[in-house]
Amino acid sequence: MSDPGLSLDEETLSPDIFNDVDNMTNNPVNSDDSSSMLVDVTEPEPVDDVPEWKGVNMDEIHKGLGIYDCQELPPICPSSSHIVLISLPLPARGTPKPYPTYQVEKWCQDYVRMPHSKHSVYPIDENGTRRCRNRWEIIQESLLQNFISTHQLENAILSYNHIYAQRWDFTALHHFFSEVLDEEEANIFFEVLMPKMVQLALQLPVLVTGSVPLLKRHTNGAISLSQLQIASLLANAFFCTFPRRNSTNPQSEYGKYPYINFNRLFSAYKEGKWNKCESVMEKMKCIFHYFRRVTSKAPEGVVTIQRRYIPKSDCPKWDEQVQKLLPLHITSKGTIETEGTGFLQVDFANKYVGGGVLGLGCVQEEIRFVICPELMVTMLVTEELDDTEALIVSGIERYSKYKGYSNTFKWVGDYVDETPKDSSGRRLTSIVAIDALYFTHTQSQFNINNITRELNKAYVGFVGCEGSKNNLPAVATGNWGCGAFRGNPKLKVLLQLMAAAVAGRSMVYFTFGDTNLRDAIAEMYMHFVKHEINIAHIFSLLVQYQEFASTGNLDFYRFLYNRSKIKSFTQHLNTNIHTKISITKEILKKSKSINNGEKRSFQLDTKKYPEMEEEKIQGWLTNIDEDINSKRKTEILKEEYIDTKRIVEKEQIQSKDNIKKKEGQIYDRDSVEKKRKQSLWKISEDTTQTKTIQECRLSGLELLDTKQDLISQYSDSGCSDSTKDESHQSMKTSTDTHNTYKLIQTLGENSIVPNKNESPTKKSGQRKISDFFQRTN
Numbered sequence: 001m002s003d004p005g006l007s008l009d010e011e012t013l014s015p016d017i018f019n020d021v022d023n024m025t026n027n028p029v030n031s032d033d034s035s036s037m038l039v040d041v042t043e044p045e046p047v048d049d050v051p052e053w054k055g056v057n058m059d060e061i062h063k064g065l066g067i068y069d070c071q072e073l074p075p076i077c078p079s080s081s082h083i084v085l086i087s088l089p090l091p092a093r094g095t096p097k098p099y100p101t102y103q104v105e106k107w108c109q110d111y112v113r114m115p116h117s118k119h120s121v122y123p124i125d126e127n128g129t130r131r132c133r134n135r136w137e138i139i140q141e142s143l144l145q146n147f148i149s150t151h152q153l154e155n156a157i158l159s160y161n162h163i164y165a166q167r168w169d170f171t172a173l174h175h176f177f178s179e180v181l182d183e184e185e186a187n188i189f190f191e192v193l194m195p196k197m198v199q200l201a202l203q204l205p206v207l208v209t210g211s212v213p214l215l216k217r218h219t220n221g222a223i224s225l226s227q228l229q230i231a232s233l234l235a236n237a238f239f240c241t242f243p244r245r246n247s248t249n250p251q252s253e254y255g256k257y258p259y260i261n262f263n264r265l266f267s268a269y270k271e272g273k274w275n276k277c278e279s280v281m282e283k284m285k286c287i288f289h290y291f292r293r294v295t296s297k298a299p300e301g302v303v304t305i306q307r308r309y310i311p312k313s314d315c316p317k318w319d320e321q322v323q324k325l326l327p328l329h330i331t332s333k334g335t336i337e338t339e340g341t342g343f344l345q346v347d348f349a350n351k352y353v354g355g356g357v358l359g360l361g362c363v364q365e366e367i368r369f370v371i372c373p374e375l376m377v378t379m380l381v382t383e384e385l386d387d388t389e390a391l392i393v394s395g396i397e398r399y400s401k402y403k404g405y406s407n408t409f410k411w412v413g414d415y416v417d418e419t420p421k422d423s424s425g426r427r428l429t430s431i432v433a434i435d436a437l438y439f440t441h442t443q444s445q446f447n448i449n450n451i452t453r454e455l456n457k458a459y460v461g462f463v464g465c466e467g468s469k470n471n472l473p474a475v476a477t478g479n480w481g482c483g484a485f486r487g488n489p490k491l492k493v494l495l496q497l498m499a500a501a502v503a504g505r506s507m508v509y510f511t512f513g514d515t516n517l518r519d520a521i522a523e524m525y526m527h528f529v530k531h532e533i534n535i536a537h538i539f540s541l542l543v544q545y546q547e548f549a550s551t552g553n554l555d556f557y558r559f560l561y562n563r564s565k566i567k568s569f570t571q572h573l574n575t576n577i578h579t580k581i582s583i584t585k586e587i588l589k590k591s592k593s594i595n596n597g598e599k600r601s602f603q604l605d606t607k608k609y610p611e612m613e614e615e616k617i618q619g620w621l622t623n624i625d626e627d628i629n630s631k632r633k634t635e636i637l638k639e640e641y642i643d644t645k646r647i648v649e650k651e652q653i654q655s656k657d658n659i660k661k662k663e664g665q666i667y668d669r670d671s672v673e674k675k676r677k678q679s680l681w682k683i684s685e686d687t688t689q690t691k692t693i694q695e696c697r698l699s700g701l702e703l704l705d706t707k708q709d710l711i712s713q714y715s716d717s718g719c720s721d722s723t724k725d726e727s728h729q730s731m732k733t734s735t736d737t738h739n740t741y742k743l744i745q746t747l748g749e750n751s752i753v754p755n756k757n758e759s760p761t762k763k764s765g766q767r768k769i770s771d772f773f774q775r776t777n
Contacts, residue, residue: 053331054522061329061474061506067342068420070473072430073304073394074465075423082222085210085229086302090425095300096226098209106211109253112380114212115139115241116205122160135160139241143198147190150177157240157263164246169267172280180281193288196295201235208232215307215391216383217256222306223381224424227299227397230377235291237376238262258352258379265358275407279362285411286370286400293399293414302425303395305378308460310388315456316502319543321535325497327474327506328525332518336510337368337398340476341419342428343508344392344462347375348480349433353391354379362409363483368431371400371415375431387453390461391433395426430473434461436481436492445488446549446556451495451542454481458499474506479517489514490556493521498535524557533564 063070078084086096107119114120115136122135142156154170161168177186208229215221236242240261245254265287268280293299336345347353348364354376355361357369369375374396382391397419401412419427434457439445445454458480464472477496481487493509500507511518528538541563548554 052333053329054518055329055525056327056506058329058508060327061508062342063506068428070342070471071422071428072344072392072464072473073306073422073426076224076302076304076426081220082224083210083213085208085212085223085225090302093300095228095298096302096425098207098226098229100209103205103209104211110214110216112212112214113243114204114208115236115243117243120243135243139239140202143202143239147194149190150174153194154266161240161246161263164263168263169269170263171267172269172277172284173266175269175277176281176284180284189288193292193295197235197238197291200232200291200295201239201241204232204236212381214257214383215305215381217386217389218309219307220309222304224302224304225377227301227303227374227395228294230303230374231291231294231299233377233380234373237380238287238291242380256384258354258382259358260376260380262358268359270360273360276360276362279407279409280360282402282409282411283357283362283366283370286402287373289411289414290373290399299397300425301395301397301421301427303374303377303393304424304426305381306392306394307382308390308392308463309386310456310460310463312388312456315388316459318452318455318498318539319536321498321502321539323501323535324532325525325528325535326501326504328497328509328522329474329507330509330511330518330522330525332511332513332515334510335512336364336476336478337371339510340508343474343476344472344505345429345431346461346475346477346480347431347433348478348483349385349391349435351385351435352379353382353385353433362406364478365433367402367405367409371402372396372398372431378433385433385435388456388460390457392430392461393433394430395421396429396431397427398429432461434458434480436485436487438481438485439487442486442488443549445486445491446542446546448543448546451491451546454492454495455499458496459503462500462503462505464503464505472503472505474508475500476508476510478510478512488556489517490520490524494524494538497525498538501535520557524560527561527564531564537564 076082076084076088078088085099087099087101090096105114105117105119107113107117117136118134120135121132122138123130124133124138138160142159145152145156147153147156150170150173154173158165158168177189181189208225212225212233213221213223215223237260240246240263242260244252245257245260246263247253247255249255265280265284269277331339333339347368349355350365353365354369355363355365357366357376357379375393378391378393385391398415398417401415403410403412417427417429419429421427436457437445437450437453439450444450462475475496479487479489480492480496482489482492489511496509497507509521511521527533538560541560544563545554545556545559548559549556
């Protein structure tokens, strides 16, 4: 049996269970086998004359400060929403002491049900009699023995999980010790490391004296605990001791939590999927190496786990955000965990944090969890993440080097993490877990509801704590949700940039060897910055693009380039549209009702009006770009416009005359309106122009007509001289609207309307309607 008095504070490092890949050069077989892994397959060597990064330099990202001068979390302060399981202040040296000094146990749905609880009982059959026994006693008896094989370990684990004896599979564990490790390495594990792991697990009641709260959905809460406490919890997870955490029923008590017991990892072996199983073997190397490190010398740091929830109603209104994009550094080299030092590092998470780390998964999140195994404790306490929730973990330590990705992942060797600590004993490494949506149909990610969800998710992760919002580090991220979740990298980087700008953070983006993506993102970013395009404008472009996404024929970034260069339709008016609307509303309030049957309702939304105008002109331009018109149709449009212009000018002259009439005189609006509409309908019947152009022209005339009616009401109401001045201002508004028709006139004279019976061939000297709109260079 293992010595129960073995101290975890011994500084003699246990012998290596397996050799580092870096030291395997003397064996030609191993050298050949590992040579393909010396470079990550997703990260090719850069060309010497091509810069690896674009955007702003790292000095600007760091704001001229040191790498660790911007801290993510404030110092630890116990509260009702922040449970601290260590005694404060921290000792100058050594591991933090547990808090409280005595055992406190809470066996309920709001706390982790601990394996050593007196309430954790297990049914056993003894001499033909069935009775319940304290489960912790069975665990101690089963683990305090001399193990010499994995089959013996399997029997021990099943002794306190016997209801799963026919369902649990330990094939991967057996394969690791029989095929991956040689006999000498296996003996080292069972003789040296295994007894220490058992002791670490059985010390749980001494190391964790307080009750560990669950971080439940739609709550804001935090837990701070020591690295040694985490090591003990993970040792218990390895031996599968946590009660009620094994059910696969989604309606069970922990059905909305990730799996924490390691039985799923032990069974992650498929005969027909050896390429995936090989990465499982490498993940096991990382985990055993972690236990070797923490049982040789107890870690002395502290880790804080924080769940952040912002109700959807409190998330930003993205169509109202006036912030510009903040500095971006984009590079094709490096990784988030290495070159992202000192930044808020993004974990491309599953909504069940940890994803497939205890299964066949081996992509970004799973790799980060095995090289920093302390992250696995989040799987014990974190319920499924909702759409506006994120998880932030600060203080974790990295223990392993690695190469490759997914099926090519390899454990390389020991990693010494020299990241400094803050005043609360936490390493200055912070990770934010945000889960992206999975898209069965890739076009659906451009739906504005899905875009808003991803923006909110990123914002919740990036926003920062109240006490540190003025000194936030940059975000280190990459192709979030772009692998198995089928996200579009060009869209995802834009959404993260928008969320980071509203949260007040710069960004460092890693394309993981994709230089084409790096260049495309950098070009789009510089375009937005040069033209000072704000978040609301970008969001409006995304709203427009969702109509084209289903076709798949229009390049996303090309669409953004073209549309962002077109100024808003309302910018072509000489006065501010909001001023015009406010004057018109004031006139409407002061005017008297002439005839209730004739009075027209007049309601303008100051927010929606510019958007409506913009949508109309954008739709018009789209149709013009798609259908190139013939010269014959152009002449017809010119004639129509001349007729329309005459009608408008005639109405304006009549309006000016009517204003000068005596008070009380009622202007016969119905006759003028009837005459004008008859003229317009005559034009409509005589032409075969497209429906979109008709709607654009009539919408402008109807706006003018509405303002003309208001002026007429004012003229007939007998208002004061001051009100007359306001009426003249409204008349100017009508004149400004007429200026828009001058713009349309130019369009009509120079654009070409499509002929359905002719092929859309471009003729010499022809100009597009979009050329007449003011564009930014």
